[in-house]
Amino acid sequence: xxxxxxxxxxxxxxxxxxxxxxxxxxxxxxxxxxxxxxxxxxxxxxxxxxxxxxxxxxxxxxxxxxxxxxxxxxxxxxxxxxxxxxxxxxxxxxxxxxxxxxxxxxxxxxxxxx
Amino acid sequence: xxxxxxxxxxxxxxxxxxxxxxxxxxxxxxxxxxxxxxxxxxxxxxxxxxxxxxxxxxxxxxxxxxxxxxxxxxxxxxxxxxxxxxxxxxxxxxxxxxxxxxxxxxxxxxxxxxx
Numbered sequence: 001x002x003x004x005x006x007x008x009x010x011x012x013x014x015x016x017x018x019x020x021x022x023x024x025x026x027x028x029x030x031x032x033x034x035x036x037x038x039x040x041x042x043x044x045x046x047x048x049x050x051x052x053x054x055x056x057x058x059x060x061x062x063x064x065x066x067x068x069x070x071x072x073x074x075x076x077x078x079x080x081x082x083x084x085x086x087x088x089x090x091x092x093x094x095x096x097x098x099x100x101x102x103x104x105x106x107x108x109x110x111x112x113x114x
Numbered sequence: 115x116x117x118x119x120x121x122x123x124x125x126x127x128x129x130x131x132x133x134x135x136x137x138x139x140x141x142x143x144x145x146x147x148x149x150x151x152x153x154x155x156x157x158x159x160x161x162x163x164x165x166x167x168x169x170x171x172x173x174x175x176x177x178x179x180x181x182x183x184x185x186x187x188x189x190x191x192x193x194x195x196x197x198x199x200x201x202x203x204x205x206x207x208x209x210x211x212x213x214x215x216x217x218x219x220x221x222x223x224x225x226x227x228x229x
Binding site: 032034036041042043044045046049051090094101102104105106107 | 160
């Protein structure tokens with residue numbers, strides 16, 4: 001079975017500071033990995049995804065994530081936080097089985113302080 | 115592109131009544147749609163997967179007779195919460211994807227409150 005662990009349910013950074021949201025996964029097969037963002041009372045928006053190829057993936061709004069197989073990690077980063085980045089971030093994994101089921105982490109709430 | 119809508123965005127109903135939530139893919143044909151439930155300050159839990167024209171596949175622990183899912187067309191899936199009770203109050207989110215893609219596109223969610 002697959003699982004996702006997001007370290008830190010809350011992360012607080014200052015505007016302009018580096019954003020680092022941690023995600024570790026467990027999967028018996030090579031995974032597909034996703035980061036989604038959720039603003040209050042809204043659905044999820046895809047930030048970026050890793051399927052195959054380059055392990056450093058760039059997404060929208062200046063975010064990027066690196067797939068590290070040896071560390072089973074897919075941490076999300078952004079060099080400089082903006083106030084508009086304040087939201088809940090979810091890491092998810094699917095197993096490429098064709099069912100495309102997503103298993104989500106518990107989420108990390110990002111607060112950006114002025 | 116890849117826009118998914120949900121209707122209604124919020125609904126309040128009395129205990130014992132049934133509520134229908136619609137999920138539509140606006141600019142693509144969704145061969146597969148997913149229904150999730152999200153409790154406050156928690157992650158999304160997959161309830162069921164539906165393929166157009168087929169019966170939905172429910173996750174373990176989800177009552178299929180209580181949460182009726184219909185995926186009658188390539189752009190519409192509905193979730194009906196039958197005989198709703200206060201414990202069914204939650205945020206319900208659908209997602210959709212087209213055949214051959216690895217990405218789910220999510221709707222904005224429906225907040226259900228059962229009094």
